[in-house]
Amino acid sequence: MGVLREMAAPFVVPGPLGVAVRDRLRGLTAEDEKVLRLVGDHLGTLASRDLKARCVAGLGHDAGRWAQRKRALTEESSSRWAGSITKAAHDQWALARRGQLAHIQSLEAGVRSIAHRLSLPVGEKGGKRVPGGYHSRQEWFAKSRRLYVLAGRLDAARADWKAGRVCVVRGGKRLLNTRHHLEQAQFTEEQWRARWEAGRRFLQADGESGKRFGNETIRVTDRGEVSLKLPVPLAYLANAPHGRYVLAATVSFAHRGEQWADRVAANRAVAYRIHEDTARGRWYVTASWTMPPVKIVPLATARTNGLVGVDTNADHLAAWRLDAHGNPTGDPRRFFYDLSGTTSHRDAQVRHALIRLLHWARRHHLAIAIEDLDFTAETTREKHGRKKRFRKLISGMPTSRLRARLVSMAAELGIPIVAVDPAYTSRWGAQHWQKPLTTRTRKTTRHDAAAVAIGRRALGHPIRRRTAPPRDDRSDRRGHRTVQAASVAPGREGHRPRIPGPRTRSVRTGCGANAVDQNAQHRSGRSAEHEFWQQDSLPLSL
Structure with a gap:
């Protein structure tokens, strides 16, 4: 490696x-x-x-x-x-x-x-x-x-x-x-x-x-x-x-x-x-x-309600909304544009795609996370050899123009823009998020998964959904996995919360014989939550 x-x-x-x-x-x-x-x-x-x-x-x-x-x-x-x-x-x-x-x-x-x-x-x-x-x-x-x-x-x-x-x-x-x-x-x-x-x-x-x-x-x-x-x-x-x-x-x-x-x-x-x-x-x-320099919103403030991760591509912007914990919510959004034709037509296409993205982010009061891209060194003829189509694809991506317009238009609407390092976002996004987010009714592309990776990096979370188990076996002998609830998390070792409403047709919530004490359930040994082989509860996103 x-x-x-x-x-x-x-x-x-x-x-x-x-x-x-x-x-x-x-x-x-x-x-x-x-x-x-x-x-x-x-x-x-x-x-x-x-x-x-x-x-x-x-x-x-x-x-x-x-x-x-x-x-x-x-x-x-x-x-x-x-x-x-x-x-x-x-x-x-x-x-x-x-x-x-x-x-x-x-x-x-x-x-x-x-x-x-x-x-x-x-x-x-x-x-x-x-x-x-x-x-x-x-x-x-x-x-x-x-x-x-x-x-x-x-x-x-x-x-x-x-x-x-x-x-x-x-x-x-x-x-x-x-x-x-x-x-x-x-x-x-x-x-x-x-x-x-x-x-x-x-x-x-x-x-x-x-x-x-x-x-x-x-x-x-x-x-x-x-x-x-x-x-x-x-x-x-x-x-x-x-x-x-x-x-x-x-x-x-x-x-x-x-x-x-x-x-x-x-x-x-x-x-x-x-x-x-x-x-x-x-x-x-x-x-x-x-204009005088505008006071920049702190990064912690921009992360408060989550944000929108955006992956820039040759013909569209792939966006996905993430909550504060890095969990993808809702369905991915794609904002298409056509970069063929005259300069004024291409410029208008970029503006229209950006304004749709910004209006969507403003409706949910979210910041936008983008990659800090710079393809000036990637378009050289000698680097990619015979891959003329790939060189043309990279050269046609309006990275600088899109970034400048996005920053200007977002500042007018009061939407913070968070820039992240673009390293490995597409590869790790496809590796860790494309398959889990694909369902029978939703086909997740590599670009959608990359948007999730960009958003998680902007939120300060690792792109991987979970870390690898201990190297000798799958127990917690060497300690908990790094990506899980901390020991100081509220309610980590406490009882399960009472959910309002009936849980079955015959017994109301909290009225059973062993509704709170999980160790008193009719199971062999202690409850599953305290077995040495069981992992502590993890957030959905990890």
């Missing part, structure tokens, strides 16, 4: 630290759209230039260079536009650095896996955790060539990482590559060009507390009026005092509108972003702000 890795303790997931809401700009005139495009294109050009300067600076960037970049942008826009542009460029460079590090880690995992398999004889079988050798000499030779390719890519990526060089595309690398595959993407050149220009525009501004309505650059009043500060070269387009342009459209945020209105009325910082959806021909404005 292999050595089990050390498992992390369950913890309550903290709530989100920020929020973003979006609304459509309805009623824009042709002049409004023209002004928005002119301002966005001008600021987008400045943002591209500043991002190039930030990438050239690399690791040698400091506060002095930041101030120099901002001064150069202020001459062609304004001080606040320049601050937003420089901050966005720095954030994009930092995001590219994190992606570069993840790419290096993926290459290192691939090189280790190939080197290990090449060191084994051809055809040697592997184990559950260790891959074996390659199946043929041809595959061995092809992988040896690939090892040199990956090693070269790894050396180049490490050199870029040490030098601080990153590759960034404003507008998106995927959209840039789509230009060479217009027929496959079902785009015309004009459609692609419109989307490319819309993606490279810059119309976003950070908020500032203490200023009017929380933002001086893009201002949205409490009545929904939208206006923006024009850059210096485009000041001639202003239709309001102080070089501002007021749009004819108004906004009213339906989701979290009261929170937004409270912040705007109190002149607290709110960041805004205006963008165009070329496919629909619409303009949208997104408002975002930070």
